[in-house]
Amino acid sequence: xxxxxxxLRWLRAKxxxxxxxxxxxxxxPNISRIALSFNYKSNNGHMGPRKFFRxxxxxxxxxNPEVDMTVLRKDALEGPATLTIHFTDTPLPxxxxxxxxxxxxxxxxxxxxxxxxxxxNRYPDDIMAxxxxxxxxxxYSEPPRPxxxxxxxxxxxxxxxxxxxxxxxxQRADRRKNKDDKLKDAILA
Amino acid sequence: xxxSISICRACLTRPSTTLMxxxxxxxxxxxxxxxxxxxxxxxxxxxILTSAFSTTPAxxxxxxxxxxxxxxxxxxxxxxxxxxKTHFKIWNHAELPKYALTEAMRYIRAxxxxxxxxxxxxxxxxxxxxxxxxxxVKNRIQLPKAVNTDIRICVFADGKKAEAAxxxxxxxxxxxxxxxxxxxxxxxxxxxxCASDVFQEFQKTGLGRVLGPRGLxxxxxxxxxxxxxxAIISAMIGASEYRERQGVVRIAIGQLGFTPDELRDxxxxxxxxxxxxxxxxxxxxxxxxxVVLGSTHSPSFSLSGEFENIGREEDFDITPxxxxxxxxxxxxPVAAVA
Numbered sequence: 001x002x003x004x005x006x007x008l009r010w011l012r013a014k015x016x017x018x019x020x021x022x023x024x025x026x027x028x029p030n031i032s033r034i035a036l037s038f039n040y041k042s043n044n045g046h047m048g049p050r051k052f053f054r055x056x057x058x059x060x061x062x063x064n065p066e067v068d069m070t071v072l073r074k075d076a077l078e079g080p081a082t083l084t085i086h087f088t089d090t091p092l093p094x095x096x097x098x099x100x101x102x103x104x105x106x107x108x109x110x111x112x113x114x115x116x117x118x119x120x121n122r123y124p125d126d127i128m129a130x131x132x133x134x135x136x137x138x139x140y141s142e143p144p145r146p147x148x149x150x151x152x153x154x155x156x157x158x159x160x161x162x163x164x165x166x167x168x169x170x171q172r173a174d175r176r177k178n179k180d181d182k183l184k185d186a187i188l189a
Numbered sequence: 190x191x192x193s194i195s196i197c198r199a200c201l202t203r204p205s206t207t208l209m210x211x212x213x214x215x216x217x218x219x220x221x222x223x224x225x226x227x228x229x230x231x232x233x234x235x236x237i238l239t240s241a242f243s244t245t246p247a248x249x250x251x252x253x254x255x256x257x258x259x260x261x262x263x264x265x266x267x268x269x270x271x272x273x274k275t276h277f278k279i280w281n282h283a284e285l286p287k288y289a290l291t292e293a294m295r296y297i298r299a300x301x302x303x304x305x306x307x308x309x310x311x312x313x314x315x316x317x318x319x320x321x322x323x324x325x326v327k328n329r330i331q332l333p334k335a336v337n338t339d340i341r342i343c344v345f346a347d348g349k350k351a352e353a354a355x356x357x358x359x360x361x362x363x364x365x366x367x368x369x370x371x372x373x374x375x376x377x378x379x380x381x382x383c384a385s386d387v388f389q390e391f392q393k394t395g396l397g398r399v400l401g402p403r404g405l406x407x408x409x410x411x412x413x414x415x416x417x418x419x420a421i422i423s424a425m426i427g428a429s430e431y432r433e434r435q436g437v438v439r440i441a442i443g444q445l446g447f448t449p450d451e452l453r454d455x456x457x458x459x460x461x462x463x464x465x466x467x468x469x470x471x472x473x474x475x476x477x478x479x480v481v482l483g484s485t486h487s488p489s490f491s492l493s494g495e496f497e498n499i500g501r502e503e504d505f506d507i508t509p510x511x512x513x514x515x516x517x518x519x520x521x522p523v524a525a526v527a
Contacts, residue, residue: 004282011488018299053303062299071303
């Protein structure tokens, strides 16, 4: 196992990026499922869907853990790339968050209507914008950091900068000295 | 507990840093006086002044370069003499953020989006404080909810036993119709169990020629001929092995589709058994240092031992009380070891 500190630094960045960015949106409660369907290969406009799946879908899933998200990928080189949104009438069970007496059969939320989004030849931002517009989702943005943390971060940044400055100064002096020595040697020889 | 070591380290480092930090501040007002006094007064006073703030002996003026060289050489000698480490390295992670189970699961589900819920597995790694060349933990466990359910089991039984077997998770159940199918060459299972009351009948069919080469032939010696097949099935499906490698025990603890409750029960049972395993090794000191939950395609999360976080949004806003309390609840098996 790597040391906890190195693991943590890497993890913190990862988690921040899964909470924020394009795709971080909270869907309304009447959406039960989001289904993607596109190809494995990125030929013929299937690159955008793949990017959407890799970048935006984890964020969407993080902010909507109750929503099912299925991905179907085909071996074909051509064909449609669609995103299907399933709406339901059955509301979520009220005590799903307390999670104490939920051992019984899982509730199947039947779809009452669906909306398709064509993902062919489009960028992930573009797809996401249409998704937000069609579902009237609310975009999520992280609350700003508290003042003390901000100050500390600033202080650390300045400190690091100064350290680097010192280091570079020494390096420069070293290089100059080497150059001078070489010149001297060349002249003497 | 395992963290006792790490806490000691922190205690050792702390006072020295605070002392070092305070020295320049204390010296500053007197420095001018010192500079004035230095040429006239003897070196004794300066010695006292410096020794008040540092434990290292003050160096006499002029001999600095020589002494430094000596120190360097002595340091080199020390490093050469250093013994090889006997234990696997452990770290102090007391002050680093930890995650409640549901929180970690939410992140993991987000990272695993679009993957097969049965194929992707939750994966538990338990870091252990242990010697490098001592005995290692190795055991088999029956989790409350089995992880590897891909094993397809065939049961030869009829009547009530057949029903019970089917409920327990057998794929193919029956007697004569199944044997005929096998004779035709339809074999879509990996294990065979036979009920003892049907066994004689089964032996007459002469299916040993078909099943024998595949290693499927049931026999009382291997424990696949039993009076109650249903009881064995769950043990066959659910058993998973684990062993210690490089000071870490890793095990697949659940499928991605498991609910938090199911996963919690699995983790609890596993940790209990692991604690017993560690306690069984008597001559060597083995302690649990850290418990980390990951999955097939996601980063790993150090677990705090809580089930749920209440009223906490940010991962860096963790309070020490919460962590300690959580450790106390989870550490019940650990405490038994230490």
